[in-house]
Amino acid sequence: MSNLLKNTNAFADHCGLPARHxxxxxxxxxxxxxxxxxxxxxxxxxxxSYDARKVQPLDGYRDADRDELMRLLVMLIAELDNAVPFEDVVTDKYGTLLQGDSGQFMTPTPLSNAVSEFLGSAREGGNKRAEPSCGTGALVMGDLRHTYAVGGKDAVSHVDYSINDLDQRLVRIATVQVMYHSIRHEAPLKRLVVHNADLIRNYDTSPPFFAATSWRGVLEII
Ligand SMILES: C[S@@+](CC[C@H](N)C(=O)[O-])C[C@H]1O[C@@H](n2cnc3c(N)ncnc32)[C@H](O)[C@@H]1O
Structure with missing residues (x-):
């Protein structure tokens, strides 16, 4: 088990909150x-652009516990920084925390990498991509990782991704994963549009949760 997960579990026991929380x-x-x-x-x-109502302050932590939360954040950032571009270092950890929670499960990273290789990179399979129930972004990250590995930043710069999930916590993780890697490796997608909608009832009508458009996307609109 990674140190981040061990420390998260230990901290959860200490403050009486679920580790997933x-x-x-x-x-x-x-x-x-x-x-x-x-x-x-x-x-x-x-x-x-983003929905400011969904940028939430954290509550429920004692002042003394906030230092430990910051230490966990530094560990998470180190793991993201040490990953190869668009490598998903989150989903498998999250998967272990999800066990038994509402029957949710995420695609394991080796499987999402295999699916991406089977389907081909964005350049081969078309640059308009969508993941309507993205969870923590396992399939999206597998796709972007493969696209970057095959075609580098140029291939990523043509990708126009729409992602969605009913669960705000999950779609926020997917958004962070894509944006963190994109910014860190200076590899902007053409566009990332994120929804937090019920696919069955209001996929078309809900405004985006988050949207980021690169110069390629902006100039195309002009
Ligand atoms: C089995 S998980 C798979 C997640 C991700 N696609 C993956 O491969 O790891 C199914 C996902 O669908 C989402 N979901 C279920 N019902 C939905 C709905 N009506 N609209 C949008 N998302 C939904 C869940 O929140 C969950 O994240």
Missing amino acids: IFDDLFTLLYSHICAGKKEYQHLYPAV
């Missing part, structure tokens, strides 16, 4: 950072 909160922090820091990466994504 703490993991979700780490992504709430990273998501807020990505939204609030959009000026820092506007050279990659000149147009970023």
Whole structure:
């Protein structure tokens, strides 16, 4: 088990919160950072919009516990930083925390990598991509990782991705995964549009949860 997971479980025991809740909160922090820091990466994504009502403050932690939460955040960031471009280092950890939770499960990373290789990179299979029930982004990350490995930043720069999930916690993790790697490796997608909608009832009508458009996407609209 990774140190991040061990420490998250230990911290969960200490503060009496489910480990999944703490993991979700780490992504709430990273998501807020990505939204609030959009000026820092506007050279990659000149147009970023998000639903401000869904950028939430964290509550439920004692002051003394916030230091430990920050230590966990630093560990998570180190894992993201050490990954190869668009490598999903999150889903398998999250999967172990999900066991028994509402019957949810995510595609294991080796399987999503195999599916991506089987389906072909975005350049081979078309640049308009969608994952309507993306969970933590296992299949999206497998696809982007493969696209980057085959065609580098240029291939990624043509990809127009729409992702969605009913569960706000999951779609936020998927958004952080894509955006964190894209910013860190200076590999903007043409566009990422994120919805947090019920696919059956309001996929068409709900406004995006988050959207980021690169220069390629912006210039095409003009
Ligand atoms: C089995 S998980 C798979 C997640 C992801 N596609 C993967 O491969 O790891 C199914 C996902 O569908 C989402 N989901 C279920 N019903 C949905 C609905 N009506 N609209 C949107 N998403 C839904 C769940 O929240 C969950 O994340």
